Amino acid sequence: MNALPEQTADLIRNKNRLKTLINVAKGQLGLDDELYRGMLKHATGKDSLRIMSLAELEMALTAFKDKGFKAKKSGLNSHNTPVKQRLSQPAGRSKLAIIDKIVAVWITMSHHMIVRDSSEAALDAYVRRMTLRCHGEGVDSVRWLNQDMSYQVLESLKNWHKRELTARIVARGETPVKGASRHAASYEAILEQYQSIGRACK
Numbered sequence: 001m002n003a004l005p006e007q008t009a010d011l012i013r014n015k016n017r018l019k020t021l022i023n024v025a026k027g028q029l030g031l032d033d034e035l036y037r038g039m040l041k042h043a044t045g046k047d048s049l050r051i052m053s054l055a056e057l058e059m060a061l062t063a064f065k066d067k068g069f070k071a072k073k074s075g076l077n078s079h080n081t082p083v084k085q086r087l088s089q090p091a092g093r094s095k096l097a098i099i100d101k102i103v104a105v106w107i108t109m110s111h112h113m114i115v116r117d118s119s120e121a122a123l124d125a126y127v128r129r130m131t132l133r134c135h136g137e138g139v140d141s142v143r144w145l146n147q148d149m150s151y152q153v154l155e156s157l158k159n160w161h162k163r164e165l166t167a168r169i170v171a172r173g174e175t176p177v178k179g180a181s182r183h184a185a186s187y188e189a190i191l192e193q194y195q196s197i198g199r200a201c202k
């Protein structure tokens with residue numbers, strides 16, 4: 001008689017554990033809400049954890065692991081709740097908002113199979129190479145960039161991403177959108193055209 005309530009309790013516990021891990025993954029990967037919900041939607045067809053089944057939550061967690069999330073024992077405390085992760089520089093200075101944009105572009109490039117590793121460690125390696133080339137001294141973490149360096153890294157990634165997407169748009173038989181007054185189209189415009197497959201040529 002008590003089997004069903006016990007199974008229900010186990011199901012709730014397992015779903016809550018997965019939801020907690022997914023929220024930890026969101027913080028570890030530095031995702032904003034739009035990109036986070038986009039990943040959920042891509043993995044399960046749903047953009048909210050609350051309406052997912054246990055199997056869908058497992059699929060969502062797997063998607064975050066594929067993008068570089070590594071579950072750590074320190075990620076949960078003894079009450080099975082998330083431990084806040086440090087996202088600022090070790091010196092304690094506030095994290096620059098532009099850094100979230102850099103991380104978001106990097107992850108989107110991974111979704112588009114332009115970079116193979118979406119992890120922040122791989123992004124750090126890119127930042128290290130770029131800052132060493134441009135400034136003669138490498139910065140070991142994207143989280144340690146100053147405002148000027150952050151802008152340079154962001155624009156470099158956007159230009160790289162835009163070139164790749166423009167080539168793909170041409171390869172599928174479309175004409176890349178043009179900017180106003182004969183200027184080149186913005187990064188955002190090219191990204192929108194690429195993601196709206198076929199819509200631009202209708």
